[in-house]
Amino acid sequence: DQQVKQNSPSLSVQEGRISILNCDYTNSMFDYFLWYKKYPAEGPTFLISISSIKDKNEDGRFTVFLNKSAKHLSLHIVPSQPGDSAVYFCAASRPSGYALNFGKGTSLLVTP
Amino acid sequence: EAGVAQSPRYKIIEKRQSVAFWCNPISGHATLYWYQQILGQGPKLLIQFQNNGVVDDSQLPKDRFSAERLKGVDSTLKIQPAKLEDSAVYLCASNPTSSGELFFGEGSRLTVL
Numbered sequence: 001d002q003q004v005k006q007n008s009p010s011l012s013v014q015e016g017r018i019s020i021l022n023c024d025y026t027n028s029m030f031d032y033f034l035w036y037k038k039y040p041a042e043g044p045t046f047l048i049s050i051s052s053i054k055d056k057n058e059d060g061r062f063t064v065f066l067n068k069s070a071k072h073l074s075l076h077i078v079p080s081q082p083g084d085s086a087v088y089f090c091a092a093s094r095p096s097g098y099a100l101n102f103g104k105g106t107s108l109l110v111t112p
Numbered sequence: 113e114a115g116v117a118q119s120p121r122y123k124i125i126e127k128r129q130s131v132a133f134w135c136n137p138i139s140g141h142a143t144l145y146w147y148q149q150i151l152g153q154g155p156k157l158l159i160q161f162q163n164n165g166v167v168d169d170s171q172l173p174k175d176r177f178s179a180e181r182l183k184g185v186d187s188t189l190k191i192q193p194a195k196l197e198d199s200a201v202y203l204c205a206s207n208p209t210s211s212g213e214l215f216f217g218e219g220s221r222l223t224v225l
Contacts, residue, residue, distance in 0.1 A: 004154070006154075032211070032212070034213065036216075041218070042218055042219075043116070043203055043205075043216030043217050043218045043219050044155070044203070044216045045216070046213045046214070046215070049212075049213065089154055089155070091154075093211065095211075096211075097143075097162070097167065097209075097211055098168075098211075099145055099157045099160045099168060100155075100157075100214060101157075102147075102154030102155045102156070103154050104152070104153055104154045105153075105154055
């Protein structure tokens with residue numbers, strides 16, 4: 001039962017443009033959401049997170065938006081750079097120490 | 113600060129053989145996780161430890177998988193006997209508490225032939 005869904009397996013964007021990665025979730029108990037970035041042969045690395053009490057969090061070129069009523073979040077990367085090419089995982093957790101639930105990932109390719 | 117250490121990085125075995133993976137979390141991190149990532153899928157939790165106690169092992173196939181975290185520090189994940197469908201990357205992660213950001217190791221890639 002996939003509680004975190006990333007419906008776009010891949011995305012290709014030109015350098016300098018905006019990349020938008022989407023994520024949907026089904027469990028209304030989730031209160032904390034994260035994005036991880038993964039390069040081949042490496043472990044996932046934390047990128048940015050958002051608590052359910054917020055609807056936006058920004059860190060440099062990366063912004064995450066949360067729409068709780070739609071159970072949807074998105075990651076915006078502006079401007080996109082070739083080094084951003086990686087697999088991006090959306091993850092969510094419930095309160096009180098539950099582990100992260102991950103989506104299947106979206107492979108982002110930023111072309112020069 | 114040293115990151116999460118995992119070994120071996122790669123392992124190839126025949127089906128029905130056994131294999132063990134080792135993880136050393138970041139120093140002081142109380143919570144340790146093992147995730148399984150099958151190609152094309154997201155990481156799936158196998159087991160979560162808080163210190164040396166098991167918090168969640170509901171998705172661990174206990175007929176063939178076992179894990180322990182003696183003394184609340186490093187951990188070992190064992191598969192015996194392995195099946196073809198166990199081919200995956202086994203990721204170890206840790207965090208200081210049981211919520212928030214997880215810190216992942218580089219993973220151990222298992223191929224079962």
